[in-house]
Amino acid sequence: MTNTSPTARQKVRTAIFPVAGLGTRFLPATKATPKELLPVLDRPLLQFAMDEARAAGIERMVFVSHPSKGAIERYVHQDEKLCKQLREKGKHGIADALDENAIDPEEEQAHFVMQPEPLGLGHAVLCAVDECLPGPVAVILPDDLIMGQKGCLSEMIEAYETGAAGHMVATMEVARGGGGEGGEGGCEAIAADAAPPAEPTAAAATGATPPSAPSSLRAAAAAASAVSWSSTSRSS
Numbered sequence: 001m002t003n004t005s006p007t008a009r010q011k012v013r014t015a016i017f018p019v020a021g022l023g024t025r026f027l028p029a030t031k032a033t034p035k036e037l038l039p040v041l042d043r044p045l046l047q048f049a050m051d052e053a054r055a056a057g058i059e060r061m062v063f064v065s066h067p068s069k070g071a072i073e074r075y076v077h078q079d080e081k082l083c084k085q086l087r088e089k090g091k092h093g094i095a096d097a098l099d100e101n102a103i104d105p106e107e108e109q110a111h112f113v114m115q116p117e118p119l120g121l122g123h124a125v126l127c128a129v130d131e132c133l134p135g136p137v138a139v140i141l142p143d144d145l146i147m148g149q150k151g152c153l154s155e156m157i158e159a160y161e162t163g164a165a166g167h168m169v170a171t172m173e174v175a176r177g178g179g180g181e182g183g184e185g186g187c188e189a190i191a192a193d194a195a196p197p198a199e200p201t202a203a204a205a206t207g208a209t210p211p212s213a214p215s216s217l218r219a220a221a222a223a224a225s226a227v228s229w230s231s232t233s234r235s236s
Helices: 045-057 071-077 080-088 092-101 121-127 152-160
Strands: 014-018 061-067 109-114 136-138 172-174 218-219 226-227
Touching: 014 045, 014 121, 045 071, 045 136, 045 152, 061 071, 061 121, 080 092, 136 152
Parallel strands: 014 061, 014 136, 061 109
Antiparallel strands: 136 226, 172 218
C-alpha cells in the first residue's frame, strides 16, 4: 500500500457506526429491540463499540441509523430524568453507570443520520460524510464482540499513524462454503500493492465465503477500518 494521501498522518477523530440494519437474522428478538442493543449480560453490544472508540481517542461518533431504531439514539444520550429517579431511590451506582456509559456532550460528540433503505455498508458510510470531522475516519461494525487487552481500533490507529497504509481493514478468518443467510458474499480489493509490515492480500470477503472465493478473510465485525479520507475535500 503506497501512502500518497496528504491526510494519512492526521489524527483519526471520527468513528462511523453503521447501525441501520434491521437484524433479520436475529428475529424475533430484534422485532422491537435493535440488534446493537442486545445485551451481553447487562451491557448492550453497542456499548462495547462505543467504549472501544473512546479508548482510541475518538472525538465524534456518527451513528448511521434507521428511522425505526429510535431506541439507539435514546440509549446513546444521557437520560437525566431516569438518573434523577434512580438517585431519589438511592440507586446511585446504577445512575452513575448510566451517566458514564452515555455520551457526555461536554467532552464528546454524537451525531445521528438516517439510512432509510438497506443499500449496503458503503452507502451507510457515505450517509455520514457531512457529519465527519476533517481527516481520516474509522468505521466500527458492532456485530461481533472481540475481546482483547487493547481494542482493535486502538491497535489499527497506532499502525495507521505510522504511515505504512493509506487504508486499513481488520479481517478475520471464516469458513469456506457460505451457509446461513449471509448470501454468497463477495470480494473487495484492499491491498493490491501491500508492502511490509502490512501483509499482502488481494481480496477480502464481505459476506459468507463460497468455496470459489479467492480469500477466506472477511472484514471483522466489531473491528474497525481507519480510512484515509477527508470530508472537506469531497468533490461530489
